[in-house]
Amino acid sequence: MIRSLTAFLMVLTLSLAVQAVAVDEKPLADPVQEARARALMKEFRCLVCQNQSIEDSNAELAQDLRMIVRERIALGDSADNVRAYMVDRYGDWVLLNPPLKSSTIFLWASPFLVVLVILFVLVGRGRRTVAPVPLSDEETAKLAQLLEDTK
Amino acid sequence: MKRFVPLLVVSALVLLFLVMMLSDRNPNEIDSVLIGRPAPEFSLVSLKEGAPALTTADLKTGAPVLVNFFASWCVPCRAEHENLMALAGGYRVPVIGIAYKNDPDKARGFLTELGNPFSKTGLDLDGRVGIDWGVSGVPETFLIDGDGVIRYRHWGPIVGDSLTERLLPQLKALQ
Numbered sequence: 587m588i589r590s591l592t593a594f595l596m597v598l599t600l601s602l603a604v605q606a607v608a609v610d611e612k613p614l615a616d617p618v619q620e621a622r623a624r625a626l627m628k629e630f631r632c633l634v635c636q637n638q639s640i641e642d643s644n645a646e647l648a649q650d651l652r653m654i655v656r657e658r659i660a661l662g663d664s665a666d667n668v669r670a671y672m673v674d675r676y677g678d679w680v681l682l683n684p685p686l687k688s689s690t691i692f693l694w695a696s697p698f699l700v701v702l703v704i705l706f707v708l709v710g711r712g713r714r715t716v717a718p719v720p721l722s723d724e725e726t727a728k729l730a731q732l733l734e735d736t737k
Numbered sequence: 738m739k740r741f742v743p744l745l746v747v748s749a750l751v752l753l754f755l756v757m758m759l760s761d762r763n764p765n766e767i768d769s770v771l772i773g774r775p776a777p778e779f780s781l782v783s784l785k786e787g788a789p790a791l792t793t794a795d796l797k798t799g800a801p802v803l804v805n806f807f808a809s810w811c812v813p814c815r816a817e818h819e820n821l822m823a824l825a826g827g828y829r830v831p832v833i834g835i836a837y838k839n840d841p842d843k844a845r846g847f848l849t850e851l852g853n854p855f856s857k858t859g860l861d862l863d864g865r866v867g868i869d870w871g872v873s874g875v876p877e878t879f880l881i882d883g884d885g886v887i888r889y890r891h892w893g894p895i896v897g898d899s900l901t902e903r904l905l906p907q908l909k910a911l912q
Contacts, residue, residue: 675871
């Protein structure tokens with residue numbers, strides 16, 4: 587137990603270290619703005635290495651997009667403005683946290699659908715268990731015989 | 738009846754996988770959100786010295802044009818070059834080339850070496866125009882109608898049957 591817990595913690599710290607790979611370029615002078623920019627970068631998917639955020643990715647395009655996010659924040663854009671800028675060019679797909687709308691309803695509903703299906707199957711199973719058929723006279727006699735033999 | 742349920746489930750899955758496998762879909766390709774929208778505004782210096790800047794106005798010619806994002810460092814661009822030459826030549830479609838994050842001398846060298854299919858060129862040195870067009874990498878080719886509206890985007894190189902199966906039908910639909 588302790589062992590697996592240590593292993594888990596080790597994996598966790600290692601992955602945190604990986605996630606902390608710093609963004610290489612020049613950060614914004616204002617630490618508050620830089621923090622806002624960095625938080626936003628984590629929301630955008632890199633178009634090249636598609637399961638990384640642009641904050642994580644080393645791709646050149648991700649670098650360019652980070653630069654744009656910083657510029658926008660420095661210019662005083664709100665987070666929503668920056669999101670709109672990205673969605674305007676790359677679509678909802680660029681958001682790692684997709685919005686809930688008609689085209690994404692299945693995406694959002696699918697976990698609940700899976701749970702429903704599982705519940706349905708489980709309930710079906712529960713119903714199906716029929717009480718065992720009582721032993722016939724012959725079987726009772728055989729059982730008694732067997733029990734007798736083991737004595 | 739119940740004994741056929743697993744068979745049914747497996748058959749459905751096999752069918753689903755077959756359809757997904759045989760479909761044309763490339764999971765890396767993200768649908769462009771610019772389809773049906775006017776081409777984003779831009780102004781870029783030409784690769785040809787002394788030539789006027791390439792602007793959005795150059796796209797509104799009253800007839801379809803293609804805008805191809807390329808770079809000399811991009812290997813797939815080499816692969817599709819032959820088809821761009823064919824489009825500009827035999828198919829008589831004006832092709833506009835935008836050199837994406839490319840050293841101008843190298844971009845010019847690329848066109849001298851392989852031939853120049855482009856009626857006009859622009860130099861997108863910092864890749865900002867590419868980002869405005871939602872480009873995720875070169876090559877990407879956009880089909881613009883006579884009014885300057887983006888009608889189709891071809892993601893990746895125009896190789897194999899891409900030209901005849903994908904790009905040309907889109908072009909025909911506009912002409």
